[in-house]
Amino acid sequence: MSHADLITLPRLLSRLPRLLVDLPGIVKGLHIGNRSRGANPASLASCVEKAAQDNPQGLALIQGDEQLSYAELDRWSNQLAHYLRDRGLCQGDSVALMFENRFELLACVIACAKLGVVSALINSSQRGRVLAHSIGLAEPRMLLVGEEMLAAYEEVAVDVALPASACLYFADRPTWRDPGEAPAGWMHPAAELHAYPVDAPLLERAVRADDPCFYIYTSGTTGLPKAVVFNHGRFMRGYGAFGFAATRLGREDRMYVSLPFYHATAMVVCWGSVLAGQAALVMVRRFSASRFWDEVQRHQATAFGYVGELCRYLLDQPARPGDADNPIRVMLGNGLRPSIWKAFRQRFAIERVVELYASSEGNIGFTNLLNLDNTVGFSPYPYAIVRYDQEQDAPLRQNGHLQRVARGEVGLLLGKITDKSPFHGYTDARDTQRCVLRDVFEPGDAWFNTGDLMRDLGFRHAQFVDRLGDTFRWKGENVSTTQVEAVLDAIEQVSEAVVYGVEVPNTNGRAGMACLRLGCPADEFDFGVLLTRLRKELPAYAVPLFLRLSAQLETTGTFKHKKAPLKEQAYDLQRCTDPLYAWLPGSDRYVALTPELQANIAAGVYRY
Structure with missing residues (x-):
């Protein structure tokens, strides 16, 4: 670590003018987060509906030559919601979604959110026993499958054992205008949606912040994937924090996202930021280092989503004279390592890096609001970085309690479990309890064990170091x-x-x-x-x-x-x-x- 990475008071004060300009957005983002808790009404679908009302003709989704406005996306998802309810789907049910990055995935997520139904976001790279296990964890009433994932599902169909009436097929094409054909025995919603209402379905009870929105799968530390419960309130907090406080996109912005949407970085952080700004999401089927900047130029994207490995791949590409001549203003994501941070910013002339730290299941998050180098940023939530014994593979206790590291030192990151920073855990209660440490600093307290090593940079800023365990x-x-x-x-x-x-x-x-x-x-x-x-x-x-x-x-x-x-x-x-x-x-x-x-x-x- 460079000592220059440590946060000093002069370094903080130098960012104060920018912080004051951004303060209204930060306050708005925090307000959205604070009211999106418990039994308060909150829904992912409301973010789409607000954009469709305020900016109906604005572009919502772009993929290749295909485009959808916010009004078109909302109407499509409304019709799909009515179709699903007509097939017996009820508030509180769950469905498994098997798609690669395409518009149908987001339309299905929105439709389910409108019904208060949980979307299980199946990892499109899973196969065989692991895939069957992931579907089974969700206990889905229905399965929505894209043509590109049909072969993978058919390998495990016997194990999953869903009736044909619960299996819905979407051809690998723009099904909102060309439904295509479905294989024998499969339900074919795209061919019937034209007969369904375009207005939002009414519910007996409004979707609440603590209602589950989707399941996101994490490998965790116990082998087979675990399904993380991601509720609507948490999506709204991401929408507020990243959309209004951190990324601050506007209607003229376009965010290029080539990350998989079965992960929270794309689905929550990137899409939430786009929805908050009523901007356009450039949805890419899969990442290509050689095509990345050409596609950014083609779509005139002003932002992109990343993980650290993506940035390294781009930096490894042969340098071109126009590398710095691109429309990108801000990059949003996690895992940009200090070893390439400054080189990446300089080569591609990136004005702002919104690095973040979060996990699908965790209750703690950091965001680089001040655009500082080599840090995941600041966290408003209670956390501790504690001393960790690598040999014993456990945090150190003295007199029965854990010990915080000093500024500049590395330790295990813990997030305190409170009403404002709850740990919702997994579908399996045993998995949930394994991640909770108790009596950490005082009798009866409870903390989420992130399993990640962080360096304390001072002034509530941190730097990601590594992952622990299995x-x-x-x-x-x-x-x-x-x-x-x-x-x-x-x-x-x-x-x-x-x-x-x-x-x-x-x-x-x-x-x-x-x-x-x-x-x-x-x-x-x-x-x-x-x-x-x-x-x-x-x-x-x-x-x-x-x-x-x-x-x-x-x-x-x-x-x-x-x-x-x-x-x-x-x-x-x-x-x-x-x-x-x-x-x-x-x-x-x-x-x-x-x-x-x-x-x-x-x-x-x-x-x-």
Whole structure:
């Protein structure tokens, strides 16, 4: 860490003029957040309805050559809501949504919100057992599937066991004007919507802030995904905080978002900011580093959403003379590492970086309101950064209580659970309780354990350092080591497996590495079958890039694998005497790691 990252009083005072200009928006954002609690009326749908009323002809969504105004989006989602209710969907029910980034996903989310129905935002990269598990967690009354996800669903249809009347199909085209055809046995709503009312459906009870809005899936630390309960009040707080207080978009703005909308960064932070400004969302099917700036120019986007890995990919692209000549004013997201922060801002002439810290399940958030470098910003919520023992894998207690770190030090981030910063948890109460620490500073208090290491920069500002435990972040995704270990353990001749994240030079996050104990000599083990199985059963970002073969895996007295030494040794041939293997970019097999390959990886010859 550079000492320049520490927040000083002169550094804060230098931002005071800008803060005063932004103060009305900050006050409005806080007001929206404060009233979006408990039984107070609050709904994601109200944000869309307000934009449709105030700015009906303003562009709401853009994708390629397709565009929808706010009035068109609201009418479409109203018709879809009436259709769903006509098929038996009731307030409090849940539906599973399986789409890639496309207008239909957002229209379905809005329609469900209008009915008080919970949308389960299924990760479009999930397959097989993991996908079936995620759908099952939501206990959906219906399943809405895009054509692009049909094959993935059909693989698990028997396990999910929903009746044909509950399975709705959307062709991979602009279905609001061209419904296309549905496969035999599937409901086809797009072909029937024209017969339904265009006004909003009436409910027996208004949607409240504490009503669940959607489920967002997180890998957590226990293996299979967990469904995080994300309520309407929390969406509204994001809408207020990021839309009015931080990002401050207007009707002429366009935000380019290539992040997946099954994650909260895109669905809540980016879209919430767009709705607050009644701006346009440029929705991109999937991220492309080579096309990014051309598409920004094409759509004249003035903002974009990011995760840190996205920024590194853009920085890795060959420099072009016009890199700084782009219409972007503000970037909004999380994970921009200090190692590339200033280089990115300078090369692409970014005026404002709204870096944030939050998690789908957490009760604590930080936002870089003051446009300071190398910080996730400020948090108005009660939190603590406490001393953490890496060897014991637990926070340090003295005299029964935890200890706060000093300014400039690193520790575990905790969010205090209060009426104004509640922890809503997961669909499984046991998962919820595992994340709560009690008697932290005084008897009876309760704090959410984020599982993240943060550096205290002073003046209630912090800097993200790393993730703890059985989850690490790679390619902008959280990887559950337990989930990867379960796949490895099912492979013949793999007797034991432990998975962890390791640092790769010039990348963000940590790449997956697996230490294996085999039931046969290494020259008899089929590494080709191993990689094929991993690629089939795991998302691409979760497949380990490095392997280590060990005759014995060290465990604690309670039979937990000791990961700290493995993480420290990583794939360093000088520190590790076990055989090491690497899956190189663009290849289809693991190869034995040599000093030359290791040097090339360190030098960035291979782009992970």
